[in-house]
Amino acid sequence: MPAIESRKQAVFLRGGEAILGSELVVTGAEALIRCLEAEGVEVVFGYPGGAVLSIYDELYKSNLRHVLVRHEQGAAHAADAYARATGKPGVCIATSGPGATNLVTGIATAYMDSVPLIAITGQVATFLIGKDAFQEADITGITMPITKHNYLVKEASDLPRVIKEAFHIATTGRPGPVLIDVPRDVTTTSFPFEYPDVVDLRSYRPTYIGHIKQITSAVNAIQKAKRPLLYVGGGVVAAGAQTELLLLAEKMNIPVTMTLMGLGAFPGEHPLSLGMLGMHGTAYANFAASHCDLLIAIGARFDDRVTGAISRFAPSAQVIHIDIDPAEISKNVRVDIPIVGDARNVLAELLPRVSAKHHKDWIEQIDAWKKAYPLEYQEGSQPQTIPSAEGVDDGPVHPQAIIRTLYELTQGEAIVTTDVGQHQMWTAQYFRFDRTRQLITSGGLGTMGFGLPAAMGAQIGCPQDLVICIAGDGSIQMNIQELATIAQEDLPVKVFILNNQFLGMVRQWQELFYEKRYSYTALKHSPDFVKVAEAYGITGMRIKHAGEMLSTLEAALAHQGPVVVDCWVCMEENVYPMVPAGKGLDEMLGLGGQ
Amino acid sequence: MQHILSVLVENRSGVLSRVAGLFSRRGYSIDSIAVGPTEDAAVSRMVIVVEADEEGLEQITKQLHKLIDVIKIHDITKEARVERELALIKVQADAQNRGDILQIVDIFRAKIVDVAEKSLVIEITGDTEKVDALIQLLRSFGIKELVRTGRIAMVRGMRS
Ligand SMILES: Cc1ncc(C[n+]2csc(CCOP(=O)(O)OP(=O)(O)O)c2C)c(N)n1
Numbered sequence: 182m183p184a185i186e187s188r189k190q191a192v193f194l195r196g197g198e199a200i201l202g203s204e205l206v207v208t209g210a211e212a213l214i215r216c217l218e219a220e221g222v223e224v225v226f227g228y229p230g231g232a233v234l235s236i237y238d239e240l241y242k243s244n245l246r247h248v249l250v251r252h253e254q255g256a257a258h259a260a261d262a263y264a265r266a267t268g269k270p271g272v273c274i275a276t277s278g279p280g281a282t283n284l285v286t287g288i289a290t291a292y293m294d295s296v297p298l299i300a301i302t303g304q305v306a307t308f309l310i311g312k313d314a315f316q317e318a319d320i321t322g323i324t325m326p327i328t329k330h331n332y333l334v335k336e337a338s339d340l341p342r343v344i345k346e347a348f349h350i351a352t353t354g355r356p357g358p359v360l361i362d363v364p365r366d367v368t369t370t371s372f373p374f375e376y377p378d379v380v381d382l383r384s385y386r387p388t389y390i391g392h393i394k395q396i397t398s399a400v401n402a403i404q405k406a407k408r409p410l411l412y413v414g415g416g417v418v419a420a421g422a423q424t425e426l427l428l429l430a431e432k433m434n435i436p437v438t439m440t441l442m443g444l445g446a447f448p449g450e451h452p453l454s455l456g457m458l459g460m461h462g463t464a465y466a467n468f469a470a471s472h473c474d475l476l477i478a479i480g481a482r483f484d485d486r487v488t489g490a491i492s493r494f495a496p497s498a499q500v501i502h503i504d505i506d507p508a509e510i511s512k513n514v515r516v517d518i519p520i521v522g523d524a525r526n527v528l529a530e531l532l533p534r535v536s537a538k539h540h541k542d543w544i545e546q547i548d549a550w551k552k553a554y555p556l557e558y559q560e561g562s563q564p565q566t567i568p569s570a571e572g573v574d575d576g577p578v579h580p581q582a583i584i585r586t587l588y589e590l591t592q593g594e595a596i597v598t599t600d601v602g603q604h605q606m607w608t609a610q611y612f613r614f615d616r617t618r619q620l621i622t623s624g625g626l627g628t629m630g631f632g633l634p635a636a637m638g639a640q641i642g643c644p645q646d647l648v649i650c651i652a653g654d655g656s657i658q659m660n661i662q663e664l665a666t667i668a669q670e671d672l673p674v675k676v677f678i679l680n681n682q683f684l685g686m687v688r689q690w691q692e693l694f695y696e697k698r699y700s701y702t703a704l705k706h707s708p709d710f711v712k713v714a715e716a717y718g719i720t721g722m723r724i725k726h727a728g729e730m731l732s733t734l735e736a737a738l739a740h741q742g743p744v745v746v747d748c749w750v751c752m753e754e755n756v757y758p759m760v761p762a763g764k765g766l767d768e769m770l771g772l773g774g775q
Numbered sequence: 776m777q778h779i780l781s782v783l784v785e786n787r788s789g790v791l792s793r794v795a796g797l798f799s800r801r802g803y804s805i806d807s808i809a810v811g812p813t814e815d816a817a818v819s820r821m822v823i824v825v826e827a828d829e830e831g832l833e834q835i836t837k838q839l840h841k842l843i844d845v846i847k848i849h850d851i852t853k854e855a856r857v858e859r860e861l862a863l864i865k866v867q868a869d870a871q872n873r874g875d876i877l878q879i880v881d882i883f884r885a886k887i888v889d890v891a892e893k894s895l896v897i898e899i900t901g902d903t904e905k906v907d908a909l910i911q912l913l914r915s916f917g918i919k920e921l922v923r924t925g926r927i928a929m930v931r932g933m934r935s
Binding site for chain 1: 785788789792793796800830833834837838840841842843844845846847
């Protein structure tokens with residue numbers, strides 16, 4: 182390869198980079214870093230190893246910020262959350278074999294929630310591929326079903342095009358993760374570098390503009406509807422369509438319910454907001470879905486956790502479905518008026534074509550549901566709490582009260598990440614999200630252990646914001662090693678562990694559907710989380726009983742650096758309302774009020 | 776119902792497993808798949824025969840379209856088309872029944888492509904029904920080995 186020779190010559194001349202004629206000759210590793218810089222990447226989350234040594238050597242020389250995590254899963258989640266918080270693609274990097282496979286859960290998490298994530302993995306040298314070489318794993322094969330696309334780069338000179346395409350694919354259309362597998366010899370091969378300006382992919386042309394005929398049909402349906410409901414998901418967030426959504430809802434007086442991924446797309450405190458719908462949705466959202474005559478789904482995918490028994494979902498409604506992914510249309514429910522396009526474009530087209538309306542009876546009906554079945558928990562309904570050492574007990578702390586109080590103390594301003602379980606659902610219910618990209622949670626895959634590394638990524642992406650992580654005592658232990666990263670980067674995240682000494686969500690199902698046979702859901706031997714935090718050099722605090730809650734939460738929020746608060750909460754509190762599996766949304770258990 | 780999809784894909788490594796993987800993970804079964812180069816070296820054509828109802832087919836088509844390497848999908852089930860499959864059939868044959876086999880082969884305009892002491896290899900090209908029929912008739916002699924290519928198909932005439 183002549184490129185290698187010219188590189189050698191040039192190193193004599195310039196030390197760093199080689200100019201040959203007008204051409205810049207660099208190694209694959211150097212090219213990779215240059216491409217990331219060209220894409221405007223500010224930070225990569227990663228973990229080194231043999232196959233990526235050359236890439237790490239270039240990172241050492243470059244100004245690109247690299248955050249050393251303590252487990253590759255943490256890198257993937259952090260990059261994912263960085264993307265969710267900022268709207269910019271997140272980048273993570275791992276070595277071949279175990280490094281790459283450790284990313285898998287994180288990539289799948291991003292895939293299920295349509296997050297633009299770029300995962301770069303090292304691979305064994307091209308001549309060793311297929312030979313079961315040391316630390317070889319077929320990561321493109323493994324991640325085929327959980328990436329929007331992936332690449333195995335066999336020629337160094339392909340790197341610029343591949344990286345350009347990867348960023349393009351990850352961030353356009355329906356966003357999603359793209360993995361780039363780079364064999365070791367590719368990182369050391371030199372070639373004349375040029376970063377392409379444009380992507381040329383004849384087979385990938387997402388549709389952004391909605392079909393005008395369909396939009397007109399939608400306008401007519403909206404104009405005619407007596408009981409319309411907006412059902413919005415993460416697609417509204419991805420498209421940045423929140424303003425258009427607000428305008429449409431207000432102009433037409435249409436109540437809005439959101440999926441877990443859609444929370445924040447419509448202001449939670451707005452009178453037209455019904456909060457979340459679905460398995461743990463509000464009663465009024467679920468009733469509205471069950472009784473509406475027009476369902477306007479935007480960037481939502483009729484997930485089974487949202488619809489309950491599909492045959493009973495919005496049974497009397499005509500359905501409009503606006504989505505950028507044509508494959509989502511009529512995947513789970515029959516759609517009457519499909520509109521493929523970018524939510525923001527489509528709503529902007531719709532808006533001037535509808536004339537203002539007030540659905541008095543419908544709004545009154547919804548207000549009546551809101552009054553009859555408010556979202557609430559019963560104080561004192563759960564006497565059990567973890568026995569406090571001092572024997573002080575002025576009542577148990579309700580996990581919901583912690584979320585509610587955090588909401589009030591932060592005036593709803595924080596970015597909140599969660600793990601998965603009851604605490605996640607309580608966060609969705611009791612923290613009213615007012616803006617997009619404020620709640621960062623694993624919806625589609627439901628990945629325990631997401632919250633802590635996600636808080637890291639969000640804090641790095643939004644250094645000015647207050648970042649809170651609501652964790653479970655089960656989930657936190659799945660990526661607790663990232664406390665070291667948080668200490669190392671001095672990220673002032675506030676971690677609240679709702680410690681119920683149970684895998685609470687699973688316990689709840691066992692209580693309700695398996696006659697309280699708590700099969701392996703008690704977590705008896707958790708470490709002292711305060712001491713764990715302190716061992717990592719992070720401030721630890723504890724709430725043992727109700728009297729300590731407010732002052733401790735205030736102290737934690739006021740603390741300058743990172744803090745972990747071990748919150749001892751009622752052990753057997755349940756998340757309500759709840760639509761049991763296989764039931765319709767109007768068949769909820771545990772309705773408040775009445 | 777059986778559908779025949781003619782799919783143009785980028786001729787890149789891994790494209791077959793992307794397509795095959797999509798079918799299996801979305802729960803659709805492929806009856807047959809035939810892949811080969813086209814007149815354009817950068818592009819391959821897959822002819823996929825799949826069992827699905829209308830809704831299923833719509834989902835398959837949309838999901839296939841989402842694969843970055845898939846360029847074009849054409850459902851040719853309802854189109855006038857030429858359809859062919861090739862099979863190689865090794866049958867047990869001895870001096871006594873060889874004549875009978877040859878007769879059948881003749882009727883089907885198949886070919887004997889290998890003769891051994893105790894077996895014959897027969898090559899047949901045709902639509903699926905014809906290949907099925909020949910195999911059915913040869914069963915009684917004892918089929919020792921069977922290879923089929925899967926269907927390939929082409930729409931008749933010129934498309935505007
Ligand atoms: C990685 C992973 N493993 C298992 C599960 C199944 N699961 C869902 S919720 C849950 C319990 C979570 O317990 P905890 O983190 O303590 O939260 P809690 O429900 O008590 O609030 C489990 C085990 C999961 N979602 N993710």
